[in-house]
Structures are given as structure tokens and as C-alpha cells.
Amino acid sequence: MATEILMPALSPTMEEGTLAxxxxxxxxxxxxxxxxxxxxxxxxxxxxxxxxxxxxxKILIAEGTENVKVNTPIxxxxxxxxxxxxxPASAPVAAATPAAVAAAxxxxxxxxxxQVDNTPDWPEGTPVKQQTVxxxxxxxxxxxMRRDDTVYLMGEEVAEYQxxxxxxxxxxxxxxxxxxxxxxxTEHGFAxxxxxxxxxxxxxxxxxxxxxxxxxxxxxxxxSAAKTLYMSGGQxxxxxxxxxxxxxxxxxGAQHSQDYAAWYAQIPGLKVVMPYSASDYKGLMKTAIRxxxxxxxxxxxxxxxxxxxxxxIEDFTxxxxxxxxxxQGTDVTIVSFGIGMQYALEAADKLAADGITAEVIDxxxxxxxxxxxxxxxxxxxxxxxxxxxxxxxxxxxxxxxxTIMERAFDYLDAPVINAGHxx
Amino acid sequence: xxxxxxxxxxxxxxxxLKKYYHDMLLIRRFEEKAGQLYGMGxxxxxxxxxxxxxxxxxGLEAAAEEGDKxxxxxxxxxxxxxxxxxxxxxxxxxxxxxxxxxxxxGGSMHMFSKEKHFYGGHGIVGAQVPLGAGLAFADKYLDxxxxxxxxxxxxxxNQGQVYETFNMAALWQLPVIFVVENNQYAMGTAxxxxxSSQEIYQRGIAFGIPGEAVDGMNVLAVKxxxxxxxxxxxxxxxPYILEVKTYRYRGHSMSDPxxxxxxxxxxxxxxxxxxxxxxxxMLLTGGHATEDELKAIDKQIKEVVNASAEFAKTSPEPALxxxxxxxxx
Numbered sequence: 084m085a086t087e088i089l090m091p092a093l094s095p096t097m098e099e100g101t102l103a104x105x106x107x108x109x110x111x112x113x114x115x116x117x118x119x120x121x122x123x124x125x126x127x128x129x130x131x132x133x134x135x136x137x138x139x140x141k142i143l144i145a146e147g148t149e150n151v152k153v154n155t156p157i158x159x160x161x162x163x164x165x166x167x168x169x170x171p172a173s174a175p176v177a178a179a180t181p182a183a184v185a186a187a188x189x190x191x192x193x194x195x196x197x198q199v200d201n202t203p204d205w206p207e208g209t210p211v212k213q214q215t216v217x218x219x220x221x222x223x224x225x226x227x228m229r230r231d232d233t234v235y236l237m238g239e240e241v242a243e244y245q246x247x248x249x250x251x252x253x254x255x256x257x258x259x260x261x262x263x264x265x266x267x268x269t270e271h272g273f274a275x276x277x278x279x280x281x282x283x284x285x286x287x288x289x290x291x292x293x294x295x296x297x298x299x300x301x302x303x304x305x306x307s308a309a310k311t312l313y314m315s316g317g318q319x320x321x322x323x324x325x326x327x328x329x330x331x332x333x334x335x336g337a338q339h340s341q342d343y344a345a346w347y348a349q350i351p352g353l354k355v356v357m358p359y360s361a362s363d364y365k366g367l368m369k370t371a372i373r374x375x376x377x378x379x380x381x382x383x384x385x386x387x388x389x390x391x392x393x394x395x396i397e398d399f400t401x402x403x404x405x406x407x408x409x410x411q412g413t414d415v416t417i418v419s420f421g422i423g424m425q426y427a428l429e430a431a432d433k434l435a436a437d438g439i440t441a442e443v444i445d446x447x448x449x450x451x452x453x454x455x456x457x458x459x460x461x462x463x464x465x466x467x468x469x470x471x472x473x474x475x476x477x478x479x480x481x482x483x484x485x486t487i488m489e490r491a492f493d494y495l496d497a498p499v500i501n502a503g504h505x506x
Numbered sequence: 507x508x509x510x511x512x513x514x515x516x517x518x519x520x521x522x523l524k525k526y527y528h529d530m531l532l533i534r535r536f537e538e539k540a541g542q543l544y545g546m547g548x549x550x551x552x553x554x555x556x557x558x559x560x561x562x563x564x565g566l567e568a569a570a571e572e573g574d575k576x577x578x579x580x581x582x583x584x585x586x587x588x589x590x591x592x593x594x595x596x597x598x599x600x601x602x603x604x605x606x607x608x609x610x611x612g613g614s615m616h617m618f619s620k621e622k623h624f625y626g627g628h629g630i631v632g633a634q635v636p637l638g639a640g641l642a643f644a645d646k647y648l649d650x651x652x653x654x655x656x657x658x659x660x661x662x663x664n665q666g667q668v669y670e671t672f673n674m675a676a677l678w679q680l681p682v683i684f685v686v687e688n689n690q691y692a693m694g695t696a697x698x699x700x701x702s703s704q705e706i707y708q709r710g711i712a713f714g715i716p717g718e719a720v721d722g723m724n725v726l727a728v729k730x731x732x733x734x735x736x737x738x739x740x741x742x743x744x745p746y747i748l749e750v751k752t753y754r755y756r757g758h759s760m761s762d763p764x765x766x767x768x769x770x771x772x773x774x775x776x777x778x779x780x781x782x783x784x785x786x787x788m789l790l791t792g793g794h795a796t797e798d799e800l801k802a803i804d805k806q807i808k809e810v811v812n813a814s815a816e817f818a819k820t821s822p823e824p825a826l827x828x829x830x831x832x833x834x835x
Contacts, residue, residue, distance in 0.1 A: 091545025094761035095552065115538055116755075116776075118769075127763040134542040153547050235647070261647065267677070272636050272670025279640015282625050283575070285647060306630050307637060315618040315626070316609035317832035351833050375835035 085140060085165065087156040093122060093129045100124045101149045102157060111139045112163070120146075120157070137162055197459040201408070204362060204401055205394035214393040216386045219361040220250050223368035224288060226398070228258055231286060234372055235262040237277055238290030238327075247292045248328065248387055274300030274325070278307045278377075281321035286372065291327035294343045294381060308377035309352030324371045326380035329357070330422060330472045333385065342473035344421070345482075347379040348449040354403055355450040357381040359424035361391035363447055366401030374403070383422045404451035408460070412442035416460040418483060419470040420446040426502075427470045449479060457483060458490050465496040475503035518726060520794035526568065526725045527785045527795075528803050530560035533584040534782060535811045536593060537756075540583065540600055540614075543815060544760045549600045553614045556584035558755035561781035562687050563588040565728025565750075566655055569736045573650070577625040577638040578657035580615035581754075585657065589622045593810050597818035605821030609828060632665030634658060635684065639671045639745075642682035653681045653739040661692025663706045669713075672745070676713040679744035683735045684710075686749040687722070693758040694766040707749035717747030723779040753779070 090100065101123040113119055114136040122131050140161035144151055151157065205211075214222075228234045235258075240247045242255040242265040255263045266273040270291065277287040291297040297304065304325060312320030330342040348355045354376050358364045364382070371378040393399075409424070410431050419427040424445050431441040442460050446452060461467050467487055469480030480501030487499055537555045544553045556563075559581075567588045570576075578585045586596050591607065599606025599617050607617040616627045625641055628634040638656025645652040662668065663686055675682055686706045690697050697704060707717035716738065720731040728750055735746040753775045757764040764772075789795040 089546055092547045093545070095550060097761075124761075126761075127765070129761075129763045130769075131545075132541070134538050134545075267670075267673060269670040269673065271667045272674055275633060275636025275667060276640040276643055276671065276674060279577075279625070279637035279642075280644040280647070281640070282637065283641045283644035285644045302630055302633065303636070307628070307633055311618075311626070312835055313832045314608055314612040314616040315832075316607065316611050317835075318608070318618045318620055319625070320835050322835070354834075 085159050085161045086135065086137070088119075088133075088158040088160055090144070090151045090153050090155045090157050091122065091131055092153045093124050093131075094126065097124045097153060099150050099152045102144050102146055102151050103128060105142060105146045107139050109139050109142055113137065113139060113160075133160075135160065138165070140166060197455045197462070199456050199459045200405060204366065204407070205396055205399070210395045211392040212395055213390045214361050214365075215388055215390050216361045216364050216382070217248070217250055217388060219365035219393055220368055220382070221252060221254065223365045224251070224372070225254060225257065227369055227372040228254075228262060231372075233284060234286045234288065235264065236288045236290065237264040237266055237273060239266055239268055239292050241265060241290050246290070248384060250290070250387070270296050270299040271303065274303040275307065277323060278303050278321050281308070281323040281377075282311065282319050287323045288372065289323065289325045291325065293339055294327050294329040295339050295341055297325065297327065297343070304347075304353070304377070304379070305350055309350050312376070313352060320375065321377045322375045324368075324378045324380050326368075326371075327382060328384040328387070329381035330383055342421075342471065344381060344449055344471065345473050345478045347381075348452075348479060348482075349477075350450075352377065353450060354378045354448070355381070356403065356448050357421040358447055359386070359421055359445050361389070362393045362399075363401060363407070363445075365393055366399050367403070367447065369398070369400045370403060373400075381421060386422055401447070403448045404453050405447070406453035406456040407445045407447055408442065408456065409445055410441065410443040412440035412464065414439045414441060414464055415466040415468060416442045416444060416457065416464045417468050417470060418444045418446060418457055418480075420449065420479070421472070423470040423472055430470075446479075454486055454490070458487065461487055461491045462494045465494055467495075467499045468502060469499065470502045473503070474505045475501050476505065478503060517730065520789070520792075522568070523785060523789055524795055524799075524803070526564050526729075527782065527789060527800070528807065529564045529567070529588055530725065530782045530785065531804065532593070532807050532810065533560045533564070533587050535807050536587060536597070536814065537583060539811045539815050540597065541756070541760065543597075543601065543818065548819060549614070550602065551613050552580065553600065553760045554581040554758065555756045555760070556581055556754070558775070558781075559687060559689060559722065559752045560584060561725035561728055561784075562685070562722045562750045562752050563657075565722075565725045566683075566685060566732045566748075568725075568729040569732035570655070571652075573623065573652045575623045575625060575638075575641045575645070575652060575654040576657070577634045577641060577654065578627070579631065579634055579659060579662065580627070580629050581659075582615065582617065582627045586617060586619070586622075586624055589619075589624050591617075591619050591622050591624060593814040594817040597814035598821045601818040601821070602823070603818060603821035604824045605817060609832075610824040611828060611832065632658060632662040632667050635662065635665070635668045636671040638684075639675045639680050639682050642675070642680040642745075643678065646678070646680055651740060653683060653736055655683050655685055657685045657687055659692065660686065660688040660690065660697050660701065660706060661695070663709070664692075664700060669709075672710060672713045672715055675745040676710075676715050679742065681739040681742070682745045683732070683739055684715075684745060684747045686747065687752055688749055689752050689754040691754070691758070691766065694762070694764075696766065705749070707747050710745075710747040715745050715747055717749065719749040719751060722750035722752030723781045723784065725781055725785060
């Protein structure tokens with residue numbers, strides 16, 4: 084049967100090209116792999132190989148012809164002994180139909196009443212104990228490692244040294260060197276190994292001595308951990324936690340002080356947590372370890388030694404995407420997370436002295452973000468200030484400003500302010 | 507086809523030899539068809555063909571056991587076919603259709619199969635090396651006696667993360683075989699222009715990882731070397747490096763005019779060293795198969811490949827809302 088040889092697309096963007104030269108003539112026998120023509124694309128001259136065996140029955144497009152559209156029949160190939168007139172050419176195969184263009188999003192409707200989940204993290208009357216962030220983190224990891232054998236901790240100095248910041252104190256003794264693993268100083272490599280082990284069913288907790296060092300590993304965090312579930316059509320992903328101190332500590336210089344909250348919060352496929360209090364460190368870390376997605380858990384060195392109330396509840400967890408309102412107020416909403424909460428709460432105290440009541444919201448998780456709690460508060464106070472350590476361009480505060488503008492524009496009495504300065 | 511008792515070589519039966527012939531030819535015909543569909547505009551984006559390198563993956567797979575894992579780069583079609591993944595699902599992923607292994611969301615470079623223990627399909631050069639060591643880490647952690655084949659090219663061999671991984675794989679005695687598919691060109695850069703020491707298999711010496719080089723155009727040589735490597739890993743002795751010297755006939759990707767080498771160089775390799783022709787003549791001259799038997803294999807492969815192309819053309823485009831699924835588990 085005769086088949087049409089079509090003008091090939093020789094690059095992802097090629098729509099037409101020049102049929103520069105025929106290397107075969109009518110009547111020639113060709114086999115798979117033979118170069119039959121040279122075709123000029125916008126960037127190069129390419130050789131065009133036959134993919135079937137047969138005889139060149141007829142050349143339809145003469146050499147030297149410019150602007151030949153992709154998929155135009157350029158020759159007809161016949162079987163040995165056949166001529167073009169013997170057999171009508173088969174219909175060329177149609178190119179794939181492009182998917183229909185997505186419908187434009189519907190125009191924003193009037194804001195629906197917002198239902199905010201105000202349930203407290205633990206029931207009233209629950210006994211609490213004072214615990215440091217450091218202890219709460221260790222307890223959370225240890226509890227989850229007792230609960231699930233596939234959870235392991237890996238990082239620099241996590242085992243014998245008991246953690247560079249003593250977060251993993253006692254864990255080597257309890258779980259042994261199989262599950263509490265010291266790594267060489269090689270963030271890119273051990274992050275990749277941890278992601279691979281997560282593909283295969285383990286649940287690694289990767290400690291970075293600081294998130295500044297995780298920049299060496301960011302390719303595996305984003306390209307390998309965050310994107311694989313999507314690219315595999317849901318077949319496999321990376322259930323794991325990347326954790327460590329983030330943001331400024333004290334006098335450690337610009338290379339050890341960056342806040343990565345906005346960087347990671349931008350990435351679909353990641354979940355991002357940045358707690359302030361010890362109870363949140365505990366409850367959110369336990370949720371992070373159980374989550375089936377890669378979770379970025381941003382800690383703070385200055386907060387490690389701070390004490391907070393932690394409920395004495397067996398298996399205490401906090402869901403992602405639920406902000407905590409630390410202080411009720413009616414005049415202005417202050418939104419923050421992580422150590423920014425310290426400044427937000429101090430500011431609220433000072434404002435109170437001036438007779439201004441501020442509502443203070445701790446986002447706790449930055450992907451997902453509890454927008455509803457913020458919007459409902461702004462609808463009540465009509466003003467909003469965001470507080471974060473990170474640089475302002477492309478910050479969480481910028482994103483909240485845009486969201487508030489989209490969802491509560493008519494409720495604002497003043498522009499949203501993002502506290503921050505970068506020049 | 508009755509199993510023949512005669513042995514094609516000291517270690518290989520005629521049946522095995524025919525299987526290698528079949529598996530290599532399937533990859534070649536599949537890739538030729540993929541090139542054709544690309545030319546018709548049915549495959550978009552990047553498409554890196556494996557033609558010329560077939561003996562590498564077929565030889566390695568000959569030494570694998572059920573449950574062993576494999577991971578590779580973006581030049582991954584051959585690996586998937588060799589480990590038994592379905593040609594229809596691979597071809598339909600190339601055309602970005604719903605019936606593809608990643609529902610059309612991975613494309614040529616990103617396919618996976620939990621069932622066949624194929625962990626991708628990775629587009630960042632060298633990233634699959636620590637990921638592969640991580641698969642082996644999990645096997646060691648779970649103590650299940652499985653090994654992982656982590657494939658990468660001579661180009662990836664210059665990535666720093668490869669050596670970070672060698673260090674940890676040796677330190678922790680991970681059961682991983684690092685397979686360097688040295689096809690001599692990192693995209694358009696010949697190995698001698700990019701690589702200070704040409705013997706990549708020797709780069710494990712610094713870490714105490716044994717390595718050897720093998721002729722990647724000879725499937726039996728690859729098989730023999732990989733059996734040795736697998737035995738080393740499975741017995742708990744840690745990683746192993748196998749540098750397989752091979753050659754890709756086509757450009758780096760479909761849009762590569764391959765002007766960095768001569769047509770004569772490619773033709774010489776095809777004429778003198780072709781891995782499929784090599785086995786074909788071994789089968790015929792040794793009397794292990796007749797022309798008719800081989801023709802029957804060719805015909806059967808052609809049917810499988812044509813059916814995969816048909817499936818890849820007719821499987822529907824993914825629904826638009828697939829854009830928003832599989833982002834979170």
C-alpha cells in the first residue's frame with residue numbers, strides 16, 4: 084500500500100521549513116534509517132530519515148521549496164513492484180487536536196459569608212505543661228518514629244552530636260543508627276537520597292543545619308520531591324519532611340540569616356509550615372510527618388529555647404491550613420507567622436496602651452494558607468498590617484495584600500501595609 | 507517454539523539470545539516509530555531516542571530479578587520497554603494522552619511504573635543518581651535483598667551530586683549499580699572535550715567502589731558484567747560502577763541536527779558494531795534460529811509497535827481538569 088511521507092516537525096516549535104535537498108529520486112529503494120532528504124528549520128539543517136522500507140514512488144515537493152508546512156505530503160512511498168497510480172495514497176494521519184482553551188474564570192461574585200473555624204487547638208481544661216520549642220520538636224519526631232517504623236531522621240550532626248541545635252537529643256539512643264543517621268556535609272546528595280527513599284516507601288525527616296544550606300539541595304526539594312507526583316500521574320510522590328532553622332538568628336551574617344518562607348510557599352506540590360509556639364511545633368510536626376506530601380518545616384533558632392504551654396494530650400496534632408487568632412481586636416488586623424509573631428504581639432501590646440485593639444493572626448502554615456480567617460478579620464477591622472522577616476519583594480505579605488484586595492477590597496479603610504524594607 | 511538445548515555461547519541459551527534479539531529490536535522499532543510520530547507533530551516537546559544503545563539496557567535487565575528497581579534520565583523509552591512496561595502506555599505518554607503512563611502529564615522524559623519498579627524518567631541531568639541511591643537506601647533499610655540500577659550518561663558523570671552519592675553509597679554500603687551509559691556525547695560535546703579523565707568507571711576508586719568498563723554494543727558482554735555487578739550488590743558488598751561504552755545513532759533529541767560528528771562516524775558504527783545485527787548474525791551463523799523465525803519476531807514486533815502508535819493517536823487528550831490533579835497526595 085502506498086503511504087505518504089509527510090513534512091516532519093524537527094523541533095518543538097517548527098511549523099514550516101525548507102525542503103533543501105532530496106537525497107533519493109523516484110524509483111529508489113529505501114530502508115528504515117536511510118537519509119532521504121535534508122530539511123532546513125529555523126535553526127539548522129536536519130537530515131530526514133526513512134522510517135519504513137519501500138520505494139520512492141513519487142516526489143511531490145521539489146527540492147528548494149520554501150515554507151513547506153509540517154505534515155504536508157512531500158513524497159509517496161510504495162511497495163516494491165507497485166507504482167503510484169496503482170494504489171491511492173492513504174490518508175495522512177491528522178495531527179493531534181489541541182485541547183480546547185480553558186474557559187475564562189467566572190467574574191468574581193459578591194463575597195460569600197465566611198465561616199471561620201474557631202475551635203481551639205485543645206479543649207478547655209486540658210492540663211498543659213511548659214515546654215521549649217526544642218523539646219516539643221523532639222517529642223513530636225520521637226512519637227511519630229515510635230508509631231511508624233518507616234520514619235527516619237537524617238542530617239548533619241543529628242545522631243552522635245545530638246543535633247547541631249540539640250533538637251534530636253536522645254534520639255540516637257532510642258532509635259539506633261539505622262533510623263537516626265549522620266550524613267556527610269553534602270546537602271544536595273543526601274536530600275536526593277532521602278527523596279529516592281521516599282519514592283520507595285520510607286518517610287524521611289531531613290534536617291538541614293539551616294535552610295540557608297538547603298539552597299544546595301533545592302533542586303531535589305522542588306524538581307524531585309515536589310513535582311514527581313504530578314509528573315507520574317499520581318503514581319508516586321515523596322512523603323517526607325525537610326526541616327531546620329530558617330531566618331535570622333543572632334549576628335551570624337547574611338549567609339546564615341535568610342527567611343525562605345515565600346520561596347517555598349510559591350511551589351505547588353510542597354506544603355509549608357512555619358510555627359511560632361511550642362504547641363504548634365509539636366502538633367504541626369506530627370501532622371507533617373504523617374502527610375503524604377513533601378513538607379517544608381521552617382523553624383527558628385531563637386525560638387528553640389522559648390517555652391510555651393503544650394497540652395498533655397496523647398497524640399496531639401494540628402491540621403494544616405488553620406490559622407490561630409492569638410488576640411481578638413477590632414481596629415486593625417496584624418498577620419504574621421514564625422518569629423514574626425513575637426513582633427506582632429509586642430506591637431499589639433503597645434497599640435493597646437494607645438487604646439487601639441489589634442487582632443493578631445498567626446498563619447502557622449503558608450501552603451495551604453488559611454485565607455478565610457484573614458479575610459473575615461479584615462472585614463471586621465478594615466485595616467491590615469503583615470509582618471515577616473523575609474524581604475518584601477514577592478513576600479507572603481505581598482500575596483496577602485493581593486488576596487485581601489481581591490476578596491475584601493470594599494472593606495478596607497486604608498492600604499494594607501507589608502512591614503519590611505530591602506534597600 | 508521449542509526451547510533449544512544448544513547454547514549460543516558458554517553462558518547463554520538460544521532462547522535467551524532470541525529474547526535479547528526481540529527486546530532490542532522492540533526498542534529500535536519503537537523508537538523509529540516515535541521519531542516518525544514526532545515528525546508528524548503527534549509528539550511534542552522533547553524526545554530523546556535510544557537507538558544504538560539497546561544492548562545496554564537489555565543486557566542489564568538480563569541480570570535483574572523481580573523486585574529490583576531502576577531509574578534513569580530523560581532518555582528513558584528503552585528502559586521502560588526493557589523492564590516490561592507496556593508499549594501502548596509509553597507511546598501514549600509520548601503523545602501526551604490520557605492512556606499514557608503519567609496520564610499525559612509527564613511526556614517523553616517523565617514516566618513511572620510502580621508495578622515494574624521503574625522510578626522515572628528524570629529531566630535534571632544527574633538527579634537520578636542520588637535518587638537511585640535513595641531507592642537502594644530504602645531496600646537496605648527494609649532489608650529486602652533488592653538492588654537498584656541507577657543509569658546515567660557520560661555527561662551526567664560530571665555533576666557534583668554523582669560524587670556526593672558515590673561517597674554515601676560506599677559509606678552506607680548501598681545496593682546500587684551505577685550504570686554509566688557512555689555514548690560519547692553529552693548532547694553535542696564529545697567526551698574528550700568535557701571530561702578530564704576518560705575512564706569514568708575508575709572514578710569510584712577514590713571512594714572504594716569497584717568498577718569496570720564493558721562493550722555496550724555487545725549484549726552478552728553487558729549481561730556478563732551486570733551479573734557480576736548484581737552479585738556484588740546483592741551480597742551486601744555495597745555499590746558497583748559499570749561503564750557501558752555505547753553509541754547513539756540519532757541526535758541528542760529530535761531537534762538536534764548532530765553536526766558535531768560526521769555521518770561516516772555514525773555509519774561506521776551502524777555497519778560494524780550494531781548490537782542487534784550482532785545478535786542476529788550470532789543466531790543465524792550458530793544455527794540457533796532460522797531466517798523465518800527471526801522474520802516472525804520482526805513481524806510480531808511491528809504489530810506491537812503499530813498498535814502502540816494507533817493507541818497513542820486514539821487515546822483521548824487528558825481532560826482539562828487534570829491540570830489540577832495529582833499536585834497533592
